[in-house]
Amino acid sequence: MKHLDLEEQEQLDQLKSFWNQYGNLISTALIVVFGSIAAYNGYHYWQRSQALQASTMYDEVDRAVKSGDAAKVERAFTDMKDKFGATTYAQQAGLLAARELLDKSKPDAAKVALAWVADSGNDESYKAVAKLRLAALLLEAKSYDEALKRMEGSFPKEFSALVSDRRGDIFMAQGKKAEAKAEYEKAYKAFDDRTEYRRLVEVKLNALGVDPVTAIASAPAAAPVAQAAKEPVSAAVTPASAAGDKK
Numbered sequence: 152m153k154h155l156d157l158e159e160q161e162q163l164d165q166l167k168s169f170w171n172q173y174g175n176l177i178s179t180a181l182i183v184v185f186g187s188i189a190a191y192n193g194y195h196y197w198q199r200s201q202a203l204q205a206s207t208m209y210d211e212v213d214r215a216v217k218s219g220d221a222a223k224v225e226r227a228f229t230d231m232k233d234k235f236g237a238t239t240y241a242q243q244a245g246l247l248a249a250r251e252l253l254d255k256s257k258p259d260a261a262k263v264a265l266a267w268v269a270d271s272g273n274d275e276s277y278k279a280v281a282k283l284r285l286a287a288l289l290l291e292a293k294s295y296d297e298a299l300k301r302m303e304g305s306f307p308k309e310f311s312a313l314v315s316d317r318r319g320d321i322f323m324a325q326g327k328k329a330e331a332k333a334e335y336e337k338a339y340k341a342f343d344d345r346t347e348y349r350r351l352v353e354v355k356l357n358a359l360g361v362d363p364v365t366a367i368a369s370a371p372a373a374a375p376v377a378q379a380a381k382e383p384v385s386a387a388v389t390p391a392s393a394a395g396d397k398k
Contacts, residue, residue: 204234204235205231205234205235205238205240205241206240208227208230208231208234208235208240208244209231209240209241209243209244211227211230211231212224212227212228212231212244212247212248213247214227215227215251216247216248216250216251219251219255221251221252221255221257221260224248224251224252224255225248225252225260227244227248228244228245228248228264231244232244232245232267232271236271237273239273239274239277241272242268242272242273242274242277242278242281243277245264245265245267245268245272245277245281246264246265246268246277246280246281246284248261248264249261249262249264249265249268249281249284252264253288258288258291258292261288262285262288262289265281265282265284265285265288266281266285268280268281269281269282269285269301275306275307276307276310279306279307279310279314282301282302282306283310283313283314283317285301286298286299286301286302286317286321287317289301290317290320290321290324293324295321295324295325298317298321299318299321302314302317302318302321311337311341312337312338312341312342312348313338313348315334315335315337315338315341316334316335316338316348316352316355318334319331319332319333319334319335319338319352319355322334323355328359331355331359332356332359332361335352335355335356335359335361336356336361336363338352339352339353339356339363
């Protein structure tokens with residue numbers, strides 16, 4: 152029995168020695184591991200909470216739009232972007248608010264909303280829609296250079312035809328027919344032949360004396376953009392897709 156006690160004492164001394172040597176390192180590692188788990192769970196809880204609150208605030212913007220009160224729409228959207236600007240709901244709200252403000256004859260306020268989505272959004276599709284609609288408003292206001300700047304940079308591939316068409320419109324308004332023709336031809340080739348919007352581009356080319364059916368048939372085919380003009384944003388984000396894309 153005494154021999155067993157000595158053996159246990161020796162094991163205990165070895166354990167103490169090990170802990171004295173590695174205890175702090177083990178404790179630190181455990182703190183990091185469990186801290187990371189807590190941070191991960193906390194972050195995802197925060198994300199869910201943010202998404203829920205952002206959804207509720209988007210509903211407020213939607214109600215303001217339905218009320219037809221432009222001032223209320225501006226206030227609701229301002230609150231939305233200040234509190235939940237990093238969410239996709241804020242970008243949807245920006246497009247929705249822009250449409251309503253434009254309908255209420257407040258184009259400058261609509262431009263501000265669209266510019267915010269275009270410059271601060273984190274979803275490339277929403278940003279593309281905002282840029283296209285903002286360029287249309289700038290075109291209408293005869294701010295051609297600024298409108299062209301909004302059509303610079305990268306866009307998701309499915310928007311390439313719409314971007315070329317918008318650039319063609321801006322060049323036409325500037326009287327640059329050669330540049331407009333080149334952009335319309337790009338748009339015509341990029342649109343799927345079943346897309347109704349392609350027929351509009353064909354009309355624009357006809358007005359420039361070009362028959363795209365014969366003139367472009369022999370050119371290398373570009374990858375078609377399937378139904379891009381009909382639905383530039385996915386069906387999952389339909390509330391934002393009606394924000395007033397004016398030519």
